[in-house]
Amino acid sequence: MKLHMKMASSLLAAVVSTLLICVPATASELKIVMESRLGNLDPILSASHQTRDHGYLIYDTLFALDAEQKIHPQMVDSYKVSEDGKVYTFTLRDGLKWHNGAPVTAADVVASIKRWGKRDRMGIALMSITSDVSAADAKTFSLTLSTPSGVILDAFAKPSGVPLFIMPAKVAETPVTEAITNYTGSGPFNFKADEYQPGVKAVYVKNENYVPRKEEPSWFAGGKLAKVDRITRIEMADPLTSLNALNSGEVDYVQNINSDLMPLVNASKVTTARLDQLGYQISYRFNHLQAPFNNKLVRQAALWAIGQQEVMQAQFGAPENYKLCGAVFGCGLPYESDVLAEMVMKPNVEKAKALLKQAGYDGKPVTILHISDIPSLSSVAPVMAQQLRAAGFVVDLQAMDFMTMLSRRANQGPTTEGGWSIFITSWHNTEIQEPLRNFMIVAEGKGGYAGWADVPAIPQLTKAFLTAGSEAERKEIATKIQSIVYDEGVFAPLGSFARISGFGKDVRGVLPAPANIFWNISKGAP
Amino acid sequence: MFGYIVRRSVMTIPVMGVVALIVFALLHFAPGDPAAIMAGDSASPAQLAEIRARLGLDQPLHIQFFYWLGQLGQGHFGTSLHSHKPVAEMISSRIGPTLSLAVTTMTFSLLVAIPMGVYAAWARGRLSDRLVMMMAVLGFSTPVFVTGYALIYLFSLNAGWFPVQGFTPLATDPVRFLQTATLPTLTLSAVYVALIARITRSSVLEILGEDFIRTARAKGVPEARVVLRHALRNAAVPIVTVAGSGAAFLISGVVVTESVFNIPGLGRLMVESVLARDYPLIQSLMLLLSLIYILINLGIDVLYMVFDPRIRA
Numbered sequence: 110m111k112l113h114m115k116m117a118s119s120l121l122a123a124v125v126s127t128l129l130i131c132v133p134a135t136a137s138e139l140k141i142v143m144e145s146r147l148g149n150l151d152p153i154l155s156a157s158h159q160t161r162d163h164g165y166l167i168y169d170t171l172f173a174l175d176a177e178q179k180i181h182p183q184m185v186d187s188y189k190v191s192e193d194g195k196v197y198t199f200t201l202r203d204g205l206k207w208h209n210g211a212p213v214t215a216a217d218v219v220a221s222i223k224r225w226g227k228r229d230r231m232g233i234a235l236m237s238i239t240s241d242v243s244a245a246d247a248k249t250f251s252l253t254l255s256t257p258s259g260v261i262l263d264a265f266a267k268p269s270g271v272p273l274f275i276m277p278a279k280v281a282e283t284p285v286t287e288a289i290t291n292y293t294g295s296g297p298f299n300f301k302a303d304e305y306q307p308g309v310k311a312v313y314v315k316n317e318n319y320v321p322r323k324e325e326p327s328w329f330a331g332g333k334l335a336k337v338d339r340i341t342r343i344e345m346a347d348p349l350t351s352l353n354a355l356n357s358g359e360v361d362y363v364q365n366i367n368s369d370l371m372p373l374v375n376a377s378k379v380t381t382a383r384l385d386q387l388g389y390q391i392s393y394r395f396n397h398l399q400a401p402f403n404n405k406l407v408r409q410a411a412l413w414a415i416g417q418q419e420v421m422q423a424q425f426g427a428p429e430n431y432k433l434c435g436a437v438f439g440c441g442l443p444y445e446s447d448v449l450a451e452m453v454m455k456p457n458v459e460k461a462k463a464l465l466k467q468a469g470y471d472g473k474p475v476t477i478l479h480i481s482d483i484p485s486l487s488s489v490a491p492v493m494a495q496q497l498r499a500a501g502f503v504v505d506l507q508a509m510d511f512m513t514m515l516s517r518r519a520n521q522g523p524t525t526e527g528g529w530s531i532f533i534t535s536w537h538n539t540e541i542q543e544p545l546r547n548f549m550i551v552a553e554g555k556g557g558y559a560g561w562a563d564v565p566a567i568p569q570l571t572k573a574f575l576t577a578g579s580e581a582e583r584k585e586i587a588t589k590i591q592s593i594v595y596d597e598g599v600f601a602p603l604g605s606f607a608r609i610s611g612f613g614k615d616v617r618g619v620l621p622a623p624a625n626i627f628w629n630i631s632k633g634a635p
Numbered sequence: 636m637f638g639y640i641v642r643r644s645v646m647t648i649p650v651m652g653v654v655a656l657i658v659f660a661l662l663h664f665a666p667g668d669p670a671a672i673m674a675g676d677s678a679s680p681a682q683l684a685e686i687r688a689r690l691g692l693d694q695p696l697h698i699q700f701f702y703w704l705g706q707l708g709q710g711h712f713g714t715s716l717h718s719h720k721p722v723a724e725m726i727s728s729r730i731g732p733t734l735s736l737a738v739t740t741m742t743f744s745l746l747v748a749i750p751m752g753v754y755a756a757w758a759r760g761r762l763s764d765r766l767v768m769m770m771a772v773l774g775f776s777t778p779v780f781v782t783g784y785a786l787i788y789l790f791s792l793n794a795g796w797f798p799v800q801g802f803t804p805l806a807t808d809p810v811r812f813l814q815t816a817t818l819p820t821l822t823l824s825a826v827y828v829a830l831i832a833r834i835t836r837s838s839v840l841e842i843l844g845e846d847f848i849r850t851a852r853a854k855g856v857p858e859a860r861v862v863l864r865h866a867l868r869n870a871a872v873p874i875v876t877v878a879g880s881g882a883a884f885l886i887s888g889v890v891v892t893e894s895v896f897n898i899p900g901l902g903r904l905m906v907e908s909v910l911a912r913d914y915p916l917i918q919s920l921m922l923l924l925s926l927i928y929i930l931i932n933l934g935i936d937v938l939y940m941v942f943d944p945r946i947r948a
Binding site for chain 2 (some may be wrong): 146148149150154155156157228230270271284286287288290305306307308309343344345346347349350353354356357359510512513515516517518519527534536548555556557558
């Protein structure tokens with residue numbers, strides 16, 4: 110009997126061990142989990158960061174920024190600028206090929222620039238002073254300006270908002286309001302459209318045709334070496350599940366680990382790092398069309414009522430998780446300024462009350478669109494609401510998911526008809542670091558960005574920034590814009606934060622960058 | 636019975652028509668704009684208007700509704716606004732995990748819960764009865780995500796027996812299917828075992844108090860036969876009702892479990908499509924789920940007739 114029991118238990122153990130061994134990822138496959146799902150595959154139509162990161166895998170760019178924020182040629186081999194600063198002539202480097210093996214031509218680049226120039230804010234500004242963009246031959250193209258500008262290469266190299274990804278001409282001819290359906294690129298990885306399952310997974314394989322640059326990789330510049338054969342992007346809705354999968358070795362890379370989950374990281378198996386040192390600016394914007402914020406004094410009162418420290422502490426906890434910053438164009442960035450920053454940094458309840466009294470505020474409710482489904486924004490609105498109440502505002506806090514906020518925000522009507530008073534969002538600092546990229550300063554009235562501020566001086570100064578002759582002049586313009594933005598109550602920053610990413614101990618070569626990039630990464634023993 | 640099934644099946648058509656109208660109206664009157672979601676944070680009003688026009692969302696609602704009905708009539712469920720994949724393809728790729736989980740959960744739950752409930756009823760008032768009912772209360776009142784995370788912590792992260800997340804279809808790899816389906820099945824079963832065991836216990840208890848049971852016992856019928864043949868069969872109707880409703884709920888509403896175990900099923904697809912205001916996808920999913928509910932209710936009614944000949948009459 111005992112012998113039978115022993116045999117039975119041995120058999121059971123063998124069966125169980127066969128059944129229960131988990132399948133690890135292979136050394137040539139990188140399994141990644143991003144913060145939110147990949148919903149759109151067109152990185153020109155959509156400015157979503159997930160779509161941008163998808164774009165960096167399969168497309169290449171003309172120029173790229175390195176970790177020093179210097180601009181380097183990427184697809185371009187060389188370029189020259191005419192003496193009057195109006196004609197830029199670019200030559201593509203050798204060996205550029207599409208995923209299907211066809212050569213990348215200047216005509217492809219021209220079509221890509223034209224499509225991007227209809228969608229991206231900086232691209233639109235650039236096109237407003239461009240009289241011609243055309244291909245001279247298969248490898249040479251030129252950009253002719255009506256007025257010289259010092260930010261052409263910045264526009265071509267900027268990594269966020271809508272980066273200038275180069276697509277085949279036939280694809281780039283798709284109307285900019287219509288999503289592309291052909292995902293041929295010339296980047297280090299090839300998108301496997303046949304394996305794409307929206308909401309489940311996206312697969313990328315090494316592009317054997319890709320000829321990387323010889324320079325060392327740094328941010329988006331230098332050699333983009335695909336060191337794994339396959340990248341599988343797995344969509345996970347739950348942050349704890351992502352972390353559990355990382356701890357157990359089922360996935361290799363998790364873009365974001367929430368600060369409250371950090372104690373659960375298995376440090377013996379997982380490396381954590383703030384790969385994106387620039388981080389994100391959290392900010393809010395008023396609805397200038399409807400009461401109570403159609404009154405400048407009421408907007409100013411709100412700016413004085415809301416303080417950064419309380420909001421950021423409630424949202425991110427420990428001070429190392431966030432940074433206070435009163436600069437419209439970000440801190441530690443070229444156009445940082447402290448002009449009028451005191452209006453948005455520390456709360457001054459007495460001043461806010463005095464301004465409200467002066468404005469004759471009648472208790473009209475302030476409707477705040479409270480985003481509750483994004484961990485990095487979910488605690489912001491309740492703290493802001495309390496600060497506004499302390500100053501005498503009547504506040505209506507309405508919780509919703511981010512997508513609903515986007516829909517709701519388009520409503521220009523009064524709050525009684527589904528309108529709003531304040532929305533909160535976050536932008537990557539590379540997206541707000543100067544006037545041509547920064548959407549939060551847009552003040553072009555009803556046809557402009559949500560909030561619909563109408564302050565003609567701001568677009569005028571933004572245009573002056575585009576055509577400014579020197580960096581000193583640009584700096585002066587940016588500072589002027591900041592003072593107008595705060596005085597008019599166009600928007601206010603709340604501070605910045607950087608995400609913490611995690612990856613397995615056997616994952617090497619992860620590059621810090623202000624986007625998620627997956628070239629140079631390898632797996633397994635050195 | 637065949638005539639009854641045919642009659643009920645025909646009645647499904649007007650019901651589905653009403654469902655289609657309600658779903659369409661609810662979606663289009665609720666706040667939300669797919670164009671705003673597609674265009675993202677930085678779209679201008681002009682760009683939004685262009686996208687709306689391209690999607691046909693600027694057309695009057697009745698035209699959009701009849702266009703959709705016309706498409707449905709031709710067997711076209713439309714294309715997802717965001718992924719541009721056919722809706723039918725998206726649903727068919729996500730229904731497998733949900734159905735698999737529903738089948739494993741209901742099978743496991745019935746196999747465990749019915750014996751538990753029958754035993755508890757037979758042993759009424761004893762310690763074993765109280766233990767079974769205590770387990771049922773615990774299973775029913777513990778949120779599924781707590782059960783799921785606890786099982787992951789114990790059996791995946793600590794013991795390393797099962798993967799933390801994911802799903803492999805049975806046809807692709809049966810062993811891997813068992814690995815990936817075990818913990819989600821146990822998680823969901825905790826609720827259903829509790830529910831079905833309680834219903835089974837109370838139904839069997841009620842029957843055990845009937846005169847015909849006393850007569851059977853007086854005639855010397857063995858106790859096992861009394862309980863299983865006479866009591867359980869007559870207690871089957873409420874059990875079938877609960878199990879049927881549970882199966883319908885499993886197919887439409889297990890989004891929490893699907894999220895905790897990262898299973899790409901219909902629940903997550905529904906939430907994703909609602910968040911993205913992907914109208915063609917939401918509408919088709921709602922129609923499909925309504926159809927499943929109708930079919931399951933029909934199945935339950937048929938089973939009533941099998942278990943209780945009085946209903947057939």
